[in-house]
Amino acid sequence: MSVLRIPVSPNDHVQGDPNTAKIVLVEYGDYQCPYCGHAFPLVKRFAEEHSDEVAFIFRNFPLTDSHEYAMAAATIAEAAGKQGKFWEMHDLIYNNQNMLNEDMLKECIKALKLDIHKVENDITTANLQDKIETDFEGGVRSGVNGTPSFFVNNQKWEDYDGTYDSFIDLLS
Structure with missing residues (x-):
């Protein structure tokens, strides 16, 4: 089983407190990926x-070979x-994913x-590109090969089946 190679840090976008959460959920996602778009409202x-039990972290994993606007988003x-x-x-892009292009952004x-x-x-500065590249490289090092890829408490989560119930099962 793959493990999260880059620990959650202050450089991440975090909802909740990863220090006290029962579930620390890290998503490697692509804003143009239809599967990420499906997972978005569930997550x-x-x-x-x-x-009170979940901390959610989003990391960029733009699949630029497949998705023309993933890097721009x-x-x-x-x-x-x-x-x-x-x-x-993040929410605005996913809520309008079906219209994703430069004008929409x-x-x-x-x-x-x-x-x-x-x-x-x-x-136009290197800082943002470096952040995205760091996210991407961390995903590769952690065994991410598609999106969305989830890690639960530092372990790659293989049981996500596209349903809300699969998230609820994490709490038991």
């Missing part, structure tokens, strides 16, 4: 309904994070009232 519901989400709105952008920036000049500057 969101699970993390919200069980916020990851970059915009990271740029939003620099303005304190990573999760809002620009609309997301406007919808969240982000400073467009700061976003434009941030996406």
Whole structure:
């Protein structure tokens, strides 16, 4: 079984407290992947309904060979994070995944009232690309070969079957 090679750190996007949570759920995801799009509302519901027991961490794993806008979406989400709105952008992209393209990402920036000049500057710096690459490389080192890939308490979770019940089973 694969293990999470890069521990959860302050560099991650985290909902909940990984130090006290019963379940630390790490997702390696791609914003354009239809399977990630299917998992998104399930993960969101699970993390919200069980916020006292679950910490959720999202890491970028853009499959650029298959998904034309995956890297752009990851970059915009990271740029939003620099303005304190990573999760809002994350949710907005997934909620509109069927329309994902550059124009949609620009609309997301406007919808969240982000400073467009700061976003434009941030996406041209190496910092965001380095963050995405670090996420990706950590996934590869941990045995990720597709999306979504989940780790539960540092172990690769092989029992996700695309249903909400598979998340609920983690609590038992």
